[in-house]
Amino acid sequence: MASFLKPVFASAQRLIPSFVRSLGTVSGNRGLNIDEPIVFERGQENVSAVRLPAFEPTTEHLGGMERKSKMGLPGLSEPEVMRHYVKLSTKNYSIDHGMYPLGSCTMKYNPRLNEIIARIPGFSQVHPMQPQSTAQGALEAMHLLSEALLKITGMHGVTLNPSAGSHGEHVALMMIRKALLARGDQNRKVVLVPSSAHGTNPASSAMTGFKVRQIEILPGGSVDMESLKRNLGPDVAALMLTNPSTVGMFEKDCIEISRLVREAGAYFYMDGANFNALFGRMRPADIGVDAMHFNLHKSFSTPHGGGGPGSGPVVFSERLASHAPIPSVHKNAEGRYELREDITESSIGRVKAFHGQVGVMLKALSYIMALGDEGLRRSSGDAVMNANYILARLRGTLSPAFESRCMHEALFTDEYLKGTGVSTLDMAKALIDEGFHPPTMYFPLVVSGAFLVEPTESESKLSLDRFCDTLIKLVERIRKGETDYFHQTPVHTPIRRADEARAAINPVLVHD
Numbered sequence: 364m365a366s367f368l369k370p371v372f373a374s375a376q377r378l379i380p381s382f383v384r385s386l387g388t389v390s391g392n393r394g395l396n397i398d399e400p401i402v403f404e405r406g407q408e409n410v411s412a413v414r415l416p417a418f419e420p421t422t423e424h425l426g427g428m429e430r431k432s433k434m435g436l437p438g439l440s441e442p443e444v445m446r447h448y449v450k451l452s453t454k455n456y457s458i459d460h461g462m463y464p465l466g467s468c469t470m471k472y473n474p475r476l477n478e479i480i481a482r483i484p485g486f487s488q489v490h491p492m493q494p495q496s497t498a499q500g501a502l503e504a505m506h507l508l509s510e511a512l513l514k515i516t517g518m519h520g521v522t523l524n525p526s527a528g529s530h531g532e533h534v535a536l537m538m539i540r541k542a543l544l545a546r547g548d549q550n551r552k553v554v555l556v557p558s559s560a561h562g563t564n565p566a567s568s569a570m571t572g573f574k575v576r577q578i579e580i581l582p583g584g585s586v587d588m589e590s591l592k593r594n595l596g597p598d599v600a601a602l603m604l605t606n607p608s609t610v611g612m613f614e615k616d617c618i619e620i621s622r623l624v625r626e627a628g629a630y631f632y633m634d635g636a637n638f639n640a641l642f643g644r645m646r647p648a649d650i651g652v653d654a655m656h657f658n659l660h661k662s663f664s665t666p667h668g669g670g671g672p673g674s675g676p677v678v679f680s681e682r683l684a685s686h687a688p689i690p691s692v693h694k695n696a697e698g699r700y701e702l703r704e705d706i707t708e709s710s711i712g713r714v715k716a717f718h719g720q721v722g723v724m725l726k727a728l729s730y731i732m733a734l735g736d737e738g739l740r741r742s743s744g745d746a747v748m749n750a751n752y753i754l755a756r757l758r759g760t761l762s763p764a765f766e767s768r769c770m771h772e773a774l775f776t777d778e779y780l781k782g783t784g785v786s787t788l789d790m791a792k793a794l795i796d797e798g799f800h801p802p803t804m805y806f807p808l809v810v811s812g813a814f815l816v817e818p819t820e821s822e823s824k825l826s827l828d829r830f831c832d833t834l835i836k837l838v839e840r841i842r843k844g845e846t847d848y849f850h851q852t853p854v855h856t857p858i859r860r861a862d863e864a865r866a867a868i869n870p871v872l873v874h875d
Contacts, residue, residue, distance in 0.1 A: 406437020777812025
């Protein structure tokens with residue numbers, strides 16, 4: 364509240380009788396904070412937003428699978444349907460509301476220009492099966508994006524097909540497996556994954572048929588080179604290195620790691636999910652990377668969350684090029700763009716029904732073209748600067764996981780909470796009451812009670828200070844012994860503290 368309004372507000376409060384201030388509302392609502400029931404509780408029988416003509420039901424093609432009871436759908440009028448979902452939408456938190464500091468998620472602001480570009484009718488209404496001669500604009504945009512990703516990374520080739528980062532990992536590992544089989548090296552069945560990697564790395568490896576062997580990290584957060592050397596051998600197919608890692612550190616030995624992996628006859632895969640910290644400052648090709656996926660939806664500012672939408676293009680070295688999936692976009696001698704879909708024996712073939720998430724590609728291309736070379740370099744620098752500013756401001760209040768500076772995200776442990784009875788979860792819940800989306804908690808698993816903050820380059824110093832000031836004041840309350848409050852939070856939300864663990868284990872998926 365503005366300081367000049369505080370006396371006015373205090374005077375107004377004194378004019379309201381105490382019994383009025385202590386009463387709740389009869390409806391349970393609080394102004395515009397409306398207690399909205401679920402749609403099944405709102406519905407009535409014999410009410411519908413549409414009126415359909417009577418029809419004769421038929422069971423001719425159902426083979427005995429026809430429904431024997433009512434569907435039980437809620438009956439609502441059109442205004443009731445609209446109001447229900449609009450009210451629910453206002454309870455969501457988004458980057459448009461404020462800072463979204465989820466670590467390892469890169470929830471940066473999504474410029475509206477990108478949305479305008481993606482909604483141009485020639486793009487938004489294109490169909491993947493229409494003649495290529497009628498989709499030249501979309502194909503040219505895909506070709507431009509491919510060229511931009513190759514310039515940013517210095518790599519030999521790119522496929523735009525994967526639907527998300529995890530899909531990109533899977534595609535790259537299939538290419539690696541194909542390359543190993545092509546050279547008669549079918550006994551390489553192990554993928555090395557550092558403990559500081561994204562959780563999708565071991566999952567993708569297992570899904571592709573590899574066994575996973577973990578590489579330890581040092582107390583400072585970097586890969587333990589002795590652990591790597593001990594585990595490299597003739598059975599190793601690849602190393603998957605998240606760089607910067609999930610602990611927010613750049614792998615300082617990445618060139619030596621690349622040399623050791625290649626000398627051992629394996630492939631060097633780099634998880635590029637955190638590449639937002641590296642634009643214009645490091646090219647994967649220059650450190651010997653064989654394959655890397657992008658998360659277009661993270662690094663290039665396209666909206667994501669709740670499972671999508673995403674896009675995970677893979678860039679690759681020359682020695683994996685012949686194993687790339689189809690289709691790929693090319694510019695022919697006449698200057699026309701075309702999808703090459705001829706499968707060769709060495710290719711891994713199709714990895715998606717059509718040609719990738721074109722809407723996400725368009726938004727990413729718009730972002731790249733708006734920023735240009737210098738803008739991308741500055742964005743990565745600002746992202747790292749913002750994370751280090753948070754690390755510096757909170758160093759005396761929270762417990763940094765490492766002494767050194769970080770890259771794109773700052774990692775804290777729960778050491779500062781020891782003996783207080785307050786947990787990382789309690790701190791996250793308290794932040795919700797303060798109007799902030801909590802950072803990522805309990806990940807990565809390599810530190811106790813992890814609290815992972817990624818501000819991205821979108822946030823101003825004022826925004827960062829508001830966040831840090833709030834955390835500092837919350838910790839002050841803990842140190843004063845006001846710990847019961849934290850076990851009750853959030854108290855100012857439509858739904859109070861939920862038991863997420865029980866909900867995940869025993870979800871209630873039907874309305875009784």
